[in-house]
Amino acid sequence: MNSNWKIALSAIALAVSGGLQANVLPAAQENSPWYTDARENVEKKLQVSNSFKAKNVILFVGDGMGVSTLTASRIFKGQLAGNPGEEEYLSFERFPHTALVKTYNVDAQTPDSAGTMTAMMSGLKTDAGVIGVDEDVVRGDCSSVAGNEVVTALELAEIKGLSTGIISTARITHATPAATYAKSADRNWEDNSDMPEEAVTGGCVDIARQLIDFEHILEQRYSGVDVDGIEVTMGGGRRHFLPKDAAFNSPDAVSEVEGDRTDERDLTATWQEYYPEGQYVFDQAGFDAIDPSATTKILGLFNESHMQYEADRGNDIAGEPSIAQMTEKALQVLEQNQKGFFLMVESGRIDHAHHAGNAHGALADTLALEQAVKTAYENTNPEETLILVTADHGHVFTIAGYPKRGNPILGKVVNVGSEEPAMAADGMPYTTLGYTNGRGFQDLGQQTDSDAAYAMDIAAGRMDISNVDTTTAGYHQEALIPLSSETHSGEDIALHGTGPGSQLIQGVMEQHLVFHLINQALGLIEE
Template sequence: MNRTWKVACTAVALAVSASLHAAVLPEHQSNSAWFTDAQAKLSTKLQTNNQFKAKNVILFVGDGMGISTLTSARIHKGQLAGNPGEEGYLSFESFPHTALVKTYNVDAQTPDSAGTMTAMMSGLKTDVGVIGVDEDIERGNCSTVAGNEVITALELAEIKGLSTGIISTARITHATPAATYAKSADRNWEDISDMPEAAVTAGCSDIADQLVNFETYLEARYTGVDVDGIDVAMGGGRRHFLPKDAAFNSPDAVSDVEGDRTDERDLTAEWQTMYENGVYVYDQAGFDAIDTESVERVFGLFNESHMQYEADRGNDIAGEPSIAEMTETAINILDNNENGFFLMVESGRIDHAHHAGNAAGALTDTLAFEEAVMAAVENTDPSETLILVTADHGHVFTIAGYPKRGNPILGKVVNVGSDDAATAADGTPYTTLGYTNGLGFRNLGDETDSDATYALENAAGRVDITNIDTTTPGYHQEALIPLSSETHSGEDIALHAKGPGSQLAQGVIEQNVVFHLINQALGLVNE
């Protein structure tokens, strides 16, 4: 048999085999909900359009939202709705395109938020702890900043004439939001009181100052550039914008002296003077009064430090908007610009709850983050808006044991075929969720502030939880290695994409590729 004939016969045999396979597929298999659901999802993806250019881009960053957090939150969401949980999806997990993202920094196997967000914003990786600069920087050395600054997607969007916005449930000067607009040799230089005298003398500016004077700094760096400044900035961190003087306290100040600044500057007043058409708000009432059709820009600082955890938001003195409310309001302001917009939305408190070893808090904030993504989907045109949902890194957060289907994700492990909690070799039960390191076990009951753990001594190691309800908001999972705070992890995280250009989110990518996806969609850099 010659080779051509052999190949032809093989092809016919394969076709016949495939036909026979399809013909004999059992009806109970082809009619299975699992089977038909998967088939329908694939068909939807095959119908995705091939448009690559977008008018708007929204980048969502769930800080610390690793794969295990997504899985746990997905199950938790389903169980809150009365379902087993495993079969469900977070809204953005149904986006048509997904990639895995490598998160390491230039000098670190396990990264921090400063280096990871700088990568996503600038298109190149850099070191741990530095913002808006490349790897040639020396952390903490002001003199190494000049000449090593990088331009960000937000800055390029400003230059192109797009509207821009930043939202975070952390301090707006914290690493992730700061990496959209600031250049700093140290992520901790949030206001002048955080800076060493040598850095101040050398002429480096604190991060809060760089936010308020963003327009001035950007125009000074690039000759001929004329921008109108960031249109929407909302988050926490008032203390970094106010003088260290009780006379400047906000009505919902927690500290006796709310402000930290030692240069006597009130940056909120400076911003208001600079932008007479702008609105500065600090509480829920001020936020609710924003007229998105007429206001040109908004500066919102809703807490002295980070905004409240979602579970604890009702306890805020003057009230705080949710991340979904901030997202919807920002979009309704930014889309008044016919040229389009770029918006970054960070859920910073997912990360903080994990650092505190409190899975309930992290999952609650993840579900609030999901609502923000849905607010964006519902308030934008899918044919002109690229939505990217990702994280900056993960945490040492695990889903372990062999719990049966539908077992409470925050509960103790109950094995398949049993109604009783499984026990470890030491004879005591254990939870499905846990942490490799951190402060360890807490049984704080209905406490919704994850940070309450820091007032207590380290309790890492095994504890007999036989008579403890592990599903309460204040339960903090056991941890193996005692540390003052749980740490980040080094594994890949997910990127989910929807809209024009989302087709390029595929495979395993370096984190700095996120910038290039944004650039491809908006055409920010002339090539």
């Protein structure tokens, strides 16, 4: 070994032992904002000292919010603020603990939301397409449900005397929110008209009825249990709670007959009978009028089907609250319980925009979820509230090419050192964002409803987009494989956490461990 190497190794040894006083870092390196920012991040992590037990747990689920969606959304956020974008963070990406989560179902390599959310709510994996039941259930077979039901974190929180809440921008009977409270052999059994006759006569209850009768069903299932019901329920899906009779239409009904139920039940009226002190609302005015300090129960159904996409929310007939506004009001109601609470918040329309092949819609709804997380963090005590942010699965959504730093994330690829769009081997430009499969290209201008693409013919494959503005809300990215709808993906998703117990979020995890994190923090099951 030559003398220069010996001197260098001696200097390193002295530095490690604390004996070297001279700073060996070049000044340009030490003062670089990249270097100082990273050093400060490490120092912040060293200061984190969590307890393991929480008073409250809030679980945020971005439906379809895979890693590529997070990356594109943070860049989009930064660029909306006038910055290059790549250096940006979503609020929850600054949480101290992060892990990767495997998403497969028992019977599916690429999962669906019913199986994945059941895993997060119950602590075990199950099949695709079934809700609140284990893998021994046969999808669509009502007779296979009995004896295979699982108990959920929300139900256990109710039994423990905590307050509970469910929020979704999808139908509140859709797979993800339904997995917090329902047991069903098929995720599509949202009301009785969706069920086969043999399931109805066999004694299976539709998902909407299970939500309204939640308190009574839970008390019947477990002897000696006395619960007071879910405090806050807000989302879409009003049609599944109303009779198929125009006389029951809401003032903001879009359809000639809003309700779908064929059993003549008005479940909103039933809920009001159960909870006469509760407030049922269906529009922005009703939502705004709620005084959370004087309210113990809220049922909000803000649309016939799913709530509006965030980009399209201003076009709603009677107005809809944002996911952040719903989160804030829910917290104001739930925090009145001194024992604590469990709240699940789903941004369901990220998934739907991806299915429609519309990246703008998916990114806009991701940023809306970010605001909801920020609202929750700022309105709770970080020393007693565990906040988890995750997804149920990802999508076949890609970030590709070699675009230069700061290139519009929704734009065409412009390579480093160039000012003109890069050309593919076919002589046409291409976008950074794209989909492996789906309906493909559409240029719908400023159309903010992602679902508008379903009225168009499938147009998968390459298109000449030389004269198309791909950054508009209505642009739908090209897709390679033609399908009626873009699909989920099977890769891992992220789990971000802060607060008591979040230090257990480490490495690569199975998805059903999310339940066990919640249980550990709240002590839902006495060991």
